[in-house]
Amino acid sequence: MKNIKNAVSDISTGFSLVLIVFLMTTGCQHAPKCLEPYDVYLHARFVTLAGTQEKDTLLMNADIYGIDREDSLITAGKESFSKIDFPPDPNRDYCSFVFRYNELSDTLVFSYLRSVRLLSYECGFIQEYENLGVEYTMHQIDSIAVVDTLVSNKDDENIKIYLFRH
Amino acid sequence: MAIPAFPQEQGTKIMRYGGIRFGVDLVPFVGYFLTPQQKGAAVTADAEFRDGWFAVINAGYLDFNKEEADYTYHNNGRYLKIGINHNFVPREPGENEIIFWGLGFATSVFTHSADPVVIRNNYWGDYVTSVGPVKMRPFWVEMTAGIRVEMFRNFFMGWNVQGRFLLQLPDNEPEPYIVPGYGYTGKSFSVGFNYTLSFRIPYMIKVIEKKKKKTEEEEEEK
Numbered sequence: 001m002k003n004i005k006n007a008v009s010d011i012s013t014g015f016s017l018v019l020i021v022f023l024m025t026t027g028c029q030h031a032p033k034c035l036e037p038y039d040v041y042l043h044a045r046f047v048t049l050a051g052t053q054e055k056d057t058l059l060m061n062a063d064i065y066g067i068d069r070e071d072s073l074i075t076a077g078k079e080s081f082s083k084i085d086f087p088p089d090p091n092r093d094y095c096s097f098v099f100r101y102n103e104l105s106d107t108l109v110f111s112y113l114r115s116v117r118l119l120s121y122e123c124g125f126i127q128e129y130e131n132l133g134v135e136y137t138m139h140q141i142d143s144i145a146v147v148d149t150l151v152s153n154k155d156d157e158n159i160k161i162y163l164f165r166h
Numbered sequence: 167m168a169i170p171a172f173p174q175e176q177g178t179k180i181m182r183y184g185g186i187r188f189g190v191d192l193v194p195f196v197g198y199f200l201t202p203q204q205k206g207a208a209v210t211a212d213a214e215f216r217d218g219w220f221a222v223i224n225a226g227y228l229d230f231n232k233e234e235a236d237y238t239y240h241n242n243g244r245y246l247k248i249g250i251n252h253n254f255v256p257r258e259p260g261e262n263e264i265i266f267w268g269l270g271f272a273t274s275v276f277t278h279s280a281d282p283v284v285i286r287n288n289y290w291g292d293y294v295t296s297v298g299p300v301k302m303r304p305f306w307v308e309m310t311a312g313i314r315v316e317m318f319r320n321f322f323m324g325w326n327v328q329g330r331f332l333l334q335l336p337d338n339e340p341e342p343y344i345v346p347g348y349g350y351t352g353k354s355f356s357v358g359f360n361y362t363l364s365f366r367i368p369y370m371i372k373v374i375e376k377k378k379k380k381t382e383e384e385e386e387e388k
Contacts, residue, residue, distance in 0.1 A: 125340075
């Protein structure tokens with residue numbers, strides 16, 4: 001059975017070369033890119049009630065900024081909007097914003113539980129915010145409904161802000 | 167290609183060296199030069215417990231680090247595989263070359279973590295945290311096929327490929343990036359490769375009595 005020994009030796013030699021090529025190509029592979037949305041925002045929509053009808057409200061020249069971040073409007077560059085994305089503070093279990101409209105101001109305080117989640121090893125980790133709660137003053141704001149208590153990288157609406165009708 | 171039958175006379179006693187073979191897998195060492203973020207080593211031992219049947223045990227460890235812009239991932243653990251290999255090519259007395267398939271069961275114990283993890287936030291400022299460490303013990307089944315050649319007396323070289331089927335991955339978050347001994351965990355199936363150099367301690371001589379096998383010529387004479 002010398003033939004078997006020779007054949008095995010030949011296969012081994014050939015496979016050794018294949019191994020070297022395999023390892024070299026494997027080592028040169030590029031990591032796949034992240035295709036998932038990475039940013040996490042609290043999605044809000046402004047509405048007014050006309051009777052029992054809910055209507056989107058377009059706000060003109062309204063300002064929103066974080067408390068202690070007066071110099072940085074999250075509405076910068078937006079002359080009008082009916083939806084806004086609030087950035088939760090990843091360093092604390094709450095964050096506060098000032099909503100200024102028609103020369104009146106309201107304060108919104110969002111509270112949540114923070115949890116770090118692996119999106120994927122290509123994208124990395126994100127911080128999600130669970131059990132969303134909100135407190136607010138009522139100068140312009142009639143009420144706030146929490147639609148989805150999980151703030152994540154998805155586009156789902158989290159709160160509806162009902163404004164007084166003028 | 168049909169392999170001819172190996173005719174033997176009734177009652178023939180075949181002397182064959184046996185013994186435990188100890189080996190080292192070269193793939194982790196070669197791999198280290200190509201992917202320095204993973205360090206590891208693997209050893210193997212096997213013994214022929216019946217003509218053509220080998221009991222096999224593999225053990226190894228992996229220390230894996232992955233550095234990305236927003237996190238650094240660590241994984242450190244050991245693995246153990248036990249199984250049997252079967253030579254399916256007839257051998258002459260004194261011949262130690264084999265072509266084999268095998269089946270095995272494997273497990274790994276490892277700890278993984280991500281530290282630091284940076285949560286980027288342009289408005290409020292970045293937040294630095296960590297995840298884990300989390301300990302896990304997954305199981306998987308391996309099917310293997312390969313060859314082994316005796317280069318010098320009692321010195322062997324061989325390779326084999328493995329198909330690995332993950333049986334269970336614990337639900338603990340986060341999912342591991344890699345499982346020592348199994349590979350990357352994106353799928354429940356992975357492919358592996360071993361290239362081993364081994365040495366056999368020939369402390370045992372096997373005496374095998376073969377039963378008579380009728381050759382085709384004998385059949386014709388009848």
